[in-house]
Amino acid sequence: MKILTAAQTRQLDQATMQEQGLLSTELMERAATAFVQWFTGRFTPTEAGEILLLCGPGNNGGDGLSAARLLQRAGYRLRVALLPADKQSADWQHNRRLLPNSVAVAGIEPGRLPKIAVDSLVIDALFGTGLSRPLTGLAAKVVQHLNQARARVIAIDLPSGLFADAPQPANSAVVQAQHTVSFGLPKLAFLLPQNAAFVGEWEVKDIGLSEAFIAATATPWHYTDAAAVAGQLPPRPKFSHKGTFGHALLLAGSRGKMGAAVLTAGACLRGGVGLLTAHIPGCGYDIFQISQPEAMCLTDKQADFISELPELQPYQAVGIGPGLSQDPASLAVLRQLLKAAAQPLKKTGHLLPLIIDADALNLLSSHRALLKQLPENAILTPHPKEFERLTEPARDDYHRLELLREFATQHRCLVVLKGAYTCLATPDGALHFNSTGNAGMATGGSGDVLTGVLLALRAHAQLPAFEAARLGVYAHGRAGDLAAAQTGQAGLVAGDIVRHIGPALAEV
Ligand SMILES: NC(=O)C1=CN([C@@H]2O[C@H](COP(=O)(O)OP(=O)(O)OC[C@H]3O[C@@H](n4cnc5c(N)ncnc54)[C@H](O)[C@@H]3O)[C@@H](O)[C@H]2O)[C@H](O)CC1
Ligand SMILES: [K+]
Numbered sequence: 204m205k206i207l208t209a210a211q212t213r214q215l216d217q218a219t220m221q222e223q224g225l226l227s228t229e230l231m232e233r234a235a236t237a238f239v240q241w242f243t244g245r246f247t248p249t250e251a252g253e254i255l256l257l258c259g260p261g262n263n264g265g266d267g268l269s270a271a272r273l274l275q276r277a278g279y280r281l282r283v284a285l286l287p288a289d290k291q292s293a294d295w296q297h298n299r300r301l302l303p304n305s306v307a308v309a310g311i312e313p314g315r316l317p318k319i320a321v322d323s324l325v326i327d328a329l330f331g332t333g334l335s336r337p338l339t340g341l342a343a344k345v346v347q348h349l350n351q352a353r354a355r356v357i358a359i360d361l362p363s364g365l366f367a368d369a370p371q372p373a374n375s376a377v378v379q380a381q382h383t384v385s386f387g388l389p390k391l392a393f394l395l396p397q398n399a400a401f402v403g404e405w406e407v408k409d410i411g412l413s414e415a416f417i418a419a420t421a422t423p424w425h426y427t428d429a430a431a432v433a434g435q436l437p438p439r440p441k442f443s444h445k446g447t448f449g450h451a452l453l454l455a456g457s458r459g460k461m462g463a464a465v466l467t468a469g470a471c472l473r474g475g476v477g478l479l480t481a482h483i484p485g486c487g488y489d490i491f492q493i494s495q496p497e498a499m500c501l502t503d504k505q506a507d508f509i510s511e512l513p514e515l516q517p518y519q520a521v522g523i524g525p526g527l528s529q530d531p532a533s534l535a536v537l538r539q540l541l542k543a544a545a546q547p548l549k550k551t552g553h554l555l556p557l558i559i560d561a562d563a564l565n566l567l568s569s570h571r572a573l574l575k576q577l578p579e580n581a582i583l584t585p586h587p588k589e590f591e592r593l594t595e596p597a598r599d600d601y602h603r604l605e606l607l608r609e610f611a612t613q614h615r616c617l618v619v620l621k622g623a624y625t626c627l628a629t630p631d632g633a634l635h636f637n638s639t640g641n642a643g644m645a646t647g648g649s650g651d652v653l654t655g656v657l658l659a660l661r662a663h664a665q666l667p668a669f670e671a672a673r674l675g676v677y678a679h680g681r682a683g684d685l686a687a688a689q690t691g692q693a694g695l696v697a698g699d700i701v702r703h704i705g706p707a708l709a710e711v
Contacts, residue, residue, distance in 0.1 A: 204431065205417055206391050206424035206636070209332040209367040215387065218416035228297050230410070231262060234386045235269035235298075237408035238359055241384045242270070242326075243277055251324050254281045255317055255354075257345065259329035259363065260288030260295060266359050267328020268298035275306050282307040284317040286329055286342060313341055319352035327356055327378045329363035332390075338364045343376035350379045358383040362401040365392050370601045377401045387412040389426050394624040394636045395600035423608065425635045427627075432677045432711045436475075437665040448477030449519040449662025453498075453655075454536065454563075456526045458507040461487040463526025463561070463651045466697050468495045470655025471522070473704035474675070476662050482513050508532060512539040516549075520556040522658035524563030525651040534566050541576040556661040556668065557581040560654040561589075568592035577616050579630070580668035582657055584619040584650065608632050617672050619657075621650060625676050629669055639680025641695075643687040648697025653679045656704060674711065681707035 207215060220230055256271050258264040264286070271281050283302070287310055291299070302308065311317060319325060327349070329342065338346055346364055349356065356378060361367055364377035367390040371377065383393070383405040392398045393405045425431075440447070451471055456464030464483050471479050472495070480499040483491050485506040492500055503509045510532035515521065523540060527533050544555040557578060559567070564585050567573050574593070577583075585593060587603065594610055597603035604626065611618045611628035618628040623642070627635040656679050660671035685706055686699035 204388060204426040204428050205420065205422050206389055206426055207417075207420060207422055209334075211420055211422070212332050212367065212387070215412050215416050215420070219411070219413040222413045222415065223411070228294050231265050231269055231294050231298065233410040234266050234360075235273055237386060237410050238266065238270050238384050239273040239277065241406065241408060242274065242357065245382075246324065248278045248280065251279055254279055254324045254326060255319060256281055256283045256326045257286070257317070257329050257349065257363075258283055259286050259342070260291045261330065261333045262292050262294055263331030263333065263360055263363070264328050265292055265295040265298050266331070267326060268295065268302055270326065270328070270359065271306055272298065272302050275303060282309070282317075284309055284311050286311050286345065311341065311345060313344065316345060316348045319349060319354050321353045323354045325349060325352075325354045325356045327358040327363050327380060329378070331360040331363075332367045334361075334364065334366060337371050337375040338377075346376040346378050356380045356382075356403075358402075360385050361390060361392070362403075365398060365401050367392055370397075370599055379403075382406070384408060386410045388417070391424055394426075394626075396623065397600045423633050425633060426638060427635050427673055427677050428638045429711070432674045434711075435666075435670055435674045436708055436711055437663055439475075445477035448475055449659075449664060450478040450480065450517055451476045451658045451662040452513065452515070452518040452521045453479065453481040453658060454509055454512075454521065454523040454527065454540070455481065455651075456483040456487045456491070457509070457528035457530075457533075458484065458486050460526030460528070461490045462648065464491060465494045466648045466651040466701060467522065467525045467655040467658070468498045469698070469701040470652040470704055471659045472497050472655075473701055474656040474659025474678075475708065476659035480513075480518070482509060482511075484508050505532060509536055512536045512543070515540075515543050515555065518555070518662075519664060520558070520658055520661040522558040522560070522654050524558075524560035525654055527562035527566075529562050529565055529569070533562070534570065537563055537566050538573065541573060541578070544578040544581075545576060551664070554578040554580065558584065558654050558657045558661060560584045560650065564589045564593065574614055577614050579615045581616045582619060582661070582668065582672050583616055584621065584654055584657065586621045586650065590618070590620055604634060608634060617668055619653070619672060619676055621653070625680065627672050627676055635673055637676045637680055639677055640683050641680075641687050641692055643690070643692030643695035644680070644683040644700065646696060649683070649700060652682075652697050652700045652704075655701075678704060678707045678711060681710065
């Protein structure tokens with residue numbers, strides 16, 4: 204699914220009307236109907252009590268007025284508070300005329316802000332994608348008044364005061380909604396942690412916007428939903444053998460961190476790899492062989508960390524990093540690996556696919572000259588702190604996305620920036636936000652599991668780097684969701700994610 208800017212969203216509305224021969228009021232009616240459908244599915248008239256609808260002067264306010272009419276017809280009690288403005292949009296005026304007199308309507312005045320009871324329901328239809336500057340004056344005052352009231356707030360399309368696609372200045376007035384019900388496509392603002400307190404839980408309702416326009420519109424931002432990865436897992440042909448699904452090499456573990464190697468290996472095996480060999484420090488031999496009998500194991504001459512790079516010829520993909528340690532000897536291994544991976548494989552002529560995680564990323568950060576040696580399409584899997592060590596501290600979430608795009612394009616690699624909406628950056632500058640996963644996955648070892656899944660999918664010769672990364676990130680999150688359905692989020696541990704990778708992949 205694409206994510207568009209506010210300006211593109213306006214063009215999309217126009218294109219939809221032209222394509223479908225719709226009046227703008229008809230499109231507005233679709234939006235309001237979709238909102239009301241959501242609302243009535245959530246709250247009965249009794250649960251809702253007297254709803255306050257805060258209404259701005261543009262089409263977001265128009266959506267609100269139309270929704271007010273539909274809600275009243277469905278038996279809800281409402282009062283409407285209008286934000287004064289020099290001019291209201293034509294569709295606003297249309298829906299104002301259609302609002303029955305039985306709905307109480309009052310103008311908002313500086314000295315007379317609407318009364319809002321604690322826990323009452325408020326629909327925020329002040330501003331949407333047409334916001335052109337931060338809110339000031341009376342509009343800002345209304346928003347602050349609303350945020351202080353501790354009401355249950357439901358925003359139409361966007362929490363008012365929030366830009367759809369860009370940061371607003373610090374301390375701007377923005378509605379803190381519990382729910383945001385948006386139309387057509389997700390907005391970039393929904394996916395960034397700094398906006399979580401404004402957006403709340405969000406949902407996007409289909410209002411039949413022009414598919415042709417969306418397909419023809421260029422954007423760096425994408426949202427990976429089930430449809431994006433459907434059918435992407437290569438089939439397992441009847442006459443396949445273990446060689447068909449690749450042989451992966453994992454370089455992981457150190458004293459005290461053998462669990463990372465075990466989890467990554469488990470995830471790689473569940474990710475469908477044909478064969479897995481792990482190269483681990485001597486101290487981890489029993490631990491690893493007992494916990495992962497399906498994997499093969501090579502031990503390093505060092506007991507506590509890895510200091511040797513095995514012969515790479517048998518492998519179709521290499522993962523390095525989980526629990527690795529940052530010992531200089533392990534740095535030397537990373538150096539050798541990058542050097543070896545710079546040469547195309549003799550068998551296929553392709554570059555050796557690499558997955559680089561955890562301490563291998565930290566080693567890259569402290570020896571940045573090595574970044575120049577990253578083979579094209581290597582997949583790096585940092586969390587935000589690891590990513591900023593590789594680049595620079597980000598001013599905010601939007602700046603971090605800029606840094607992410609720059610990094611992936613400059614180094615011709617894929618970067619998986621882990622978070623609530625894990626963001627996959629590609630060498631051509633695209634950013635793909637993942638839709639699966641939950642807060643239960645914020646637990647030690649989750650990242651190791653992701654590395655294992657990616658390693659398995661990269662070992663499949665059939666899957667190109669981008670498709671493997673997008674599918675791996677999606678399946679990892681989905682496995683976490685399936686696991687949390689059993690354990691609850693608090694009780695979730697990384698091993699639970701491993702056990703649900705199979706079912707998650709089976710779904711896609
Ligand atoms: N496809 C869809 O998504 C549909 C969306 N619809 C709704 O329309 C709004 C966007 O409407 P628009 O009229 O363009 O903008 P707004 O209502 O957000 O506000 C515009 C209004 O406000 C003035 N303004 C802008 N910034 C400020 C400010 N900082 N302070 C004061 N006033 C400001 C501006 O000059 C305008 O007068 C979208 O979000 C949806 O809710 C349609 O219903 C169709 C389908
Ligand atoms: K709004």
